[in-house]
């Protein structure tokens with residue numbers, strides 16, 4: 001038995017689906033029957049409220065995450081959705097996803113403010129970290145990821161670490177960036193050690209263990225077991241392969257076989 005604890009399987013639907021399609025897919029996904037896996041769908045913003053309402057229905061085991069939010073509670077922020085507007089709708093929120101860091105200039109300071117804002121509510125932050133291809137090429141991957149972790153978690157009180165999730169997604173391994181490269185599971189494992197070490201430096205060994213780590217970047221049913229074994233990840237953040245029930249279910253099946 002590799003795991004005796006729960007796994008978190010997060011589907012990041014990114015900017016896909018109309019609201020109608022997203023709701024229809026949620027209905028399909030709600031037929032999944034995980035045993036020891038918590039399934040979360042990071043909903044497209046356009047469908048967030050409706051999906052949250054549908055997921056709250058008694059027979060639905062799926063939790064909903066926001067893909068992003070503004071840490072300001074409300075006010076003059078045209079086009080944004082503020083933390084107060086997602087309270088009660090979502091259980092989790094992605095923070096600092098690389099697509100937001102790369103395309104929308106979202107940096108560590110804003111990530112830290114979002115982590116703090118999420119923790120001030122009952123929303124569990126999923127802080128996303130990862131180096132670009134250039135940073136890896138320049139041998140800066142460790143430096144970059146350590147800095148992202150340190151900055152993102154800087155304001156977290158140690159007694160809240162059990163609610164914090166960090167997702168390591170090497171930017172160059174994310175399918176949406178057009179790369180077709182897979183991160184070697186052993187390289188992913190090395191980065192997991194680095195992240196765990198950074199959290200340990202910040203909060204001490206006992207506290208560090210309470211932070212959950214996910215892996216993401218072209219995860220599918222063919223490679224998920226290798227990543228799980230190498231990294232001992234407590235879950236996965238899945239983009240492309242989460243858009244269809246069949247490919248997502250295959251990942252879930254593989255994860256549950258690891259137990």
Ligand code: 13P
Nearest residue numbers: 012174175217218239240
């Ligand atoms: P892919 O699984 O499509 O590479 O996306 C990963 C990701 O960015 C999940 O947040």
